[in-house]
Amino acid sequence: MGSSIRTLAGKGGAACALFVLGVPADAGFIEDSQGSLTLRNFYFDRDYKGESNVSARREWAQGFILNLKSGFTEGPIGFGLDLQGMLGVQLDSSRDRAGTGLLPVERGSGEAQDSYAELGITGKIRYSKTELHLGTVMPRLPILISSPARMLWQTFKGGHLRSTDIPGLSLQAGYLNRMNQRDSTDYQKIAIAGPNGRFDGTAESDEFLFLGGDYALGKNLTLSYWHARLDEIYQQNYLGAIHQLKWGPGEFKTDFRWFLSDEEGEGKAGSVDNQYVGLNFGYKLGGHRLTVGGALSSGDSAMPYIAGSEPHLISEYAISSEFLNADEHFWHVRYEYDFAAAGLPGLIGVARFMKGTNAELPERLGGGNREETERYLELSYVVQSGPLKNVALRLRNSRYQNSFAPNATMRDDNETRINVDYTWKLW
Template sequence: MNTALRFTPLFVALAATMPFTAQADEEKAEGFIEGSSLNVHARNYYLNRNQLLPGVRDNREWGQGFLGKFESGYTPGTVGFGLDAYAMLGLKLDGGGGTSGSSILPINTKGDGEPGKAHDSFSTAGAALKLKAFDTVLKAGDLFLTNPVIAGGESRMLPQTFRGVSVTNNSFDGVMLEAGQASFTKPYNQSGHRRINTFYSKLQDERDSRHLNWAGVAWSGVPNLTSSLYAAELEDIWNQYYFDVDYTWQVNELVSLNPGLHFYHTQDTGQALLGHIDNNTYSLHFTVNVGYNSLTAVYQRVNGNTPFDYINQGDSIFLDNSQIYSDFNGPNERSWKLKYAYDFAGAGIPGLSSVVSYSRGELDMSKVDPNSVGYGHWYNADGENAQHWERDVDLRYVFQEGQLKDLSVLLRWASHRGTQGYSHIDNDVDEYRVIVDYPLNIF
């Protein structure tokens, strides 16, 4: 049995007392109202997924989402208090007729367990109390989190949130420290909260964790060089450790080179509700930027007889070959990617950009334990390596001025194909998405 990390609520509370190097400046302390802001984000989302396997139905959904976020300032004094609050509303524009199920909208379940029609609307609201002392902020309540071990999913119409407590400290130049505990999550296509589970444990009954604890440090103390180190415990499922380093070398005004590494180590802990896990996963990227052009090469490797797993519906998979449809994170998978990006400002069209990429992976699923509680469905009895590839194209335009300033339109195409041994994991699909984002600052 592995030694578990223990970041209890007491630990988080004590973390708020970590040493401070800055001095309080009460004269400059912003007021609760004076320092507040209110922003509304409207997102129109259409997804059409053409399933190419016989007997698998297509998915088509179209919805309109609204997210309003209020963030107060802090009351004056050495210790300031504040409040963050949000409200979300999702509306179905199209998704009936048996075509729903692309995860934009919540759906009813028929008596036979098959998905039914999408809800006409769904909504949720939440808030977090916050406390600021010197350079430390403590929040408790509903949180928007973004770090390598727990990041709310933002790839659909509305974002994912978590309920718990977090603490961040910025006392040292170029260093950000954070820690926290989350016990519940609000998925991006639901109104209510539920216990935290993983991308693959959603396939298992009663495989939820009571909470996830995390602590980490992000460093940017040297120009053009960044690095971060995180550790997390998903109670009775895994301990996960993450490290990254990224460097940009500016060769001249026109050319820059950008190498980088992302690395995860995951191992089971406690009751091991998903079974044995011993997984090392990493990705390496190297980007050459020349003017308005960039070309990136990626190599990604999963060393382990289980896939690289992460929080369900979340974006805590900071790997370079995590694509629109597939994450190329299967057991013992090796994959590579080539990506080309162009900023049309170089052609006199500021705001228009494009990205084209091609990824290819090969897995050995014969070593997967067929009796694994969480991952046995990956097992390939024929002992053959499975292969798959994905091709992605993005075209985005952001309005630069006028009443539509900052409104963006994203057209996204993806095609995925796999050999017969892989088709039971990710289907053969052609899909396209149309995403219109309009951020609005009220005050």
């Protein structure tokens, strides 16, 4: 399956798109199409504390994301075409504050670009309940989450196959050979994330393969298994389980995540040897939701993941650290309140405390027994009516501290992010 998808992704994406453009506009192709324009205003402010050669990363920018999705042509095999255009415009930046991930930075001057844009084209084929997408794809899988954490999204080139023909079972497979980061318009080979020198971040590959799926075992339990391989760098297996049940007047949720990772082939990024086991327990009662959980990272290295992507960990949604260093012990408490229960629909508040201990860093950064903490507050609101209906405001603030060595790339900081988003449905 991998070699077939690889061939299609390498040669068939453009051919598929050209073929679809030449297909008569069947009813499904037009009638099932949809278009939207998302406006995303993003302010990012990371104020570094303590000893640091950079005092702050602070920028403000406006993003435009146009999504045009066709339906499928009629017949046993349907064809379709998706287009995505993204534009980022600088509103405020300077050379000493650039590098937030909102805007590309000129290598020579160190200044952020005034604007940048890209166009993604995806051809798609459907048979029964199986779809193959070729071209620009944005996977959201346990072993690879295309990051939406800045103004514009991270994208990949390749092929992505999805099937739900078997009731209760969702199967997916894919081949990717290029990635484009959130603040870039240039597609590059796929690299491993390497902050603090945990891996050689310059190691690249032009082959990322994945295969896996989710199985709903009844209404309350979902099991997952995934396998991924970044050629000549690392391979990874994932097992997950989510269980939900009514318990008393509320709902109880258990979320289990297990990753097993080691180097693949020549191991160009260095030794990879990691087991990560995480568990969350959550309880929802009315507008209240309380989640507590923890994770253990063991082995000789940190857990690997693709550069710029979002690792699917118990620490997800942390905005200053991933808490996945070698031998790191992590725990957190998260409280969320939906003010709809108090008569204010659209308003949600979140408070969270995260702590990692026993982290093992490279020897040049001081070795092991390091700690890191993050305190996180979030308030979001979606306008419910009137001329501004569906405008979404999101305010996030975190205070991050660690005991890492002074020359570590992850430094103490106070970070604020403000988003104003609006999606206009064109048709």
